[in-house]
Amino acid sequence: MPESRRSHLIAVFAMASIAAVWGGGFPATKYCLQAGLSVGTLLTLRFAIGTAGLGLMLLVLRVPIRRRDALDGLWLGLVLAAIFWVQTDGLRFTSPSKSGFITGLYVIFTPLVALLAGDRLRASHGLAALVAVTGLVLLVRVPGAAWGGWTRGDSETLLAAVLCGFHIVMTAHFSRRSSGWVLAFIQVAVTGAISLAITLALPAPHSFQGSGAALAHAGTWVSLGFMGLLATTLAFYVQSTMQARLGATESAILFSLEPVWTLAISVSGFVPGIREHLSPTQLAGGLLIFAATFVAELGPRLLKRFQRPEAEEAIG
Template identity: 40%
Template structure:
């Protein structure tokens, strides 16, 4: 299927920037939410609510996916769910700004994982990006001679997001993206629900927690995914991926505005290295799976 790069591309780019702003804003929102209720309970309710809304909009679409599509959706959902669990736990121990920039390193890990998993060569630009990103990660995360638990968990989440992106790029062209997304989001929700069930499911304890949950489920998941699907049909994958690198920038901005984060010179230098590494990867040549970068949300 060809990508129509028409006059609507400008609107698509603008709306995709709006989506990255929403995703960036969710970092302090999620940090606030998991301070009010258990991490797994929050994630289960967020993704099950998002799934219910998407099914309500197109109730017959999951039945059209087929057995193989369901299997691929389940595998992608497991990777995505694991990524969200470790990323959200990491947010309990680090700032929203640092979490946003480290999570953005999924764009650096994606071509490396694609090269290993799909046996495709990794060019020198990608290796240079890894080196630059490593310097940035050290500036953002090191406390003395070691990384904190929050930064380590967030880094693991970035790697798992990259695994999800590679799998999505390899499998998504075979299916209608809407039911494939429903299966993935439902898998994340059920996975978190099962993990949280032994301790009981705690609903949001107050109006602020309910606001956090609804904002993440409806804006950062359902709305953002639908806008991204529309936008990426009107621009190349490379252009979309470069626009998506605005997410950690917004995460840093909202971390300062909403969560009281301080952007020290060291933090700014580390953020600049991470962003530079992202652009090195995204502006380089595309090969196979890494040419089809696509995220559900952040």
């Protein structure tokens, strides 16, 4: 197998694995919110843990921080902070699975942002995005409910999905010229610092006050550890380094697996207090999202196989 192909497959596997980790972040976040943590407290602690983890890696590996790397990380951090604040606040008003599904709509926003940035859009990726969006619509819609079941939290999450499209495209460009370690560390540290400043300025119960009881539960710290170490430290490093080997739209399709994992964890009852139900329509939507991933990955190769016999026939 050519080295470039092997490198690409490693990146695909790594990004798909991170989608699974991020999928678990939605029920973990909902658990902390139900336990009584404010949005600001949750984000400050999560990104403080993530900053410490990535900072330790930088020290151990002696990774230098260049000016360009720091500036790129700063821009990513500003967008990331906005994403997590609107998404986490939205989870107060919607379910983990629905939040995950709406967030997954970045599969259609990412190629639009990529086009604005001058990237080329492959036909297979465009088709996969359309299939994924169809699946997401089936997963989100609640028949018979007012506004189709749409809530304030869904609107906030939709805004997060739009911002995710910008973040994915920005990461794809920055990771080709800046250190993945530094990008991950700076953007996580910036998000943590912004969260701390906002939380200190907010009145109770949105500030740190009132979160003491929730922090007394072991489950809260398990969730924070999962989000801080796996869904932040590990995940943002992998995204910052591996996405350089993939296109922005291809990355978005792989990330579309995230809501499927969110739903699977949410219906399993694995997270205490989180138990949702999967309807046949939602199952169909999840299957379409998986299909979209295969279209993105296998589409170009299948197209080449179909074109090869035609080319040989024309030569003969």
